[in-house]
Amino acid sequence: MLFGGPGAGKGTQARLLSEELGIPHISSGELLRALGVHRELMSRGELVPDDVVTELVFTRLEQPDAAQGAILEGFPRTLTQAQALDRWLDEHGGAIRRALYLDVPADELVRRLVARGQESGRGDDRATVAARRLAVFEDRLPLVVQHYADRGLLQVVDGARPIEEVHRQILEAL
Numbered sequence: 001m002l003f004g005g006p007g008a009g010k011g012t013q014a015r016l017l018s019e020e021l022g023i024p025h026i027s028s029g030e031l032l033r034a035l036g037v038h039r040e041l042m043s044r045g046e047l048v049p050d051d052v053v054t055e056l057v058f059t060r061l062e063q064p065d066a067a068q069g070a071i072l073e074g075f076p077r078t079l080t081q082a083q084a085l086d087r088w089l090d091e092h093g094g095a096i097r098r099a100l101y102l103d104v105p106a107d108e109l110v111r112r113l114v115a116r117g118q119e120s121g122r123g124d125d126r127a128t129v130a131a132r133r134l135a136v137f138e139d140r141l142p143l144v145v146q147h148y149a150d151r152g153l154l155q156v157v158d159g160a161r162p163i164e165e166v167h168r169q170i171l172e173a174l
């Protein structure tokens with residue numbers, strides 16, 4: 001599992017890791033964008049309701065290609081989601097190998113989000129929305145990080161380093 005702030009490089013690193021390990025990359029944000037649900041909430045940088053996200057991610061995890069494992073990216077984002085994932089894994093005989101936290105300072109996240117918004121046209125990367133996404137992340141994620149720290153699963157990776165170096169750190173952490 002990979003988490004970190006908006007713009008921390010979760011998607012980039014999850015794709016690299018997926019190639020390296022040969023297991024699918026499951027992004028809650030991409031699942032939501034593909035379905036086109038809760039566009040309005042997402043465009044404001046707010047979180048989508050926990051039950052919607054958990055249902056989507058669990059359905060995806062039940063696909064045969066995820067039977068040998070998967071890289072979860074951007075999920076869980078709340079303690080409720082983390083607890084739901086624990087229950088799901090208990091029921092399905094799964095376990096979390098590592099919770100990798102991509103640590104990037106807030107000012108660098110803002111810089112990256114604004115650059116990505118200009119390049120990709122992703123509406124939720126506009127400066128005002130980016131600030132809101134960052135605030136939501138800073139509000140919710142500490143409890144999730146603590147949840148995995150308490151279980152000895154947390155590994156912090158310096159996400160401000162160049163892409164290849166972050167990738168190497170992640171491989172070492174695994």
Ligand code: AMP
Nearest residue numbers: 028029030042046047048053074075077
């Ligand atoms: P991302 O692609 O991970 O940056 O997610 C884009 C947007 O999708 C977020 O700003 C949220 O609105 C929504 N989203 C993605 N993952 C979650 C999640 N685990 N819980 C709630 N909302 C989510």
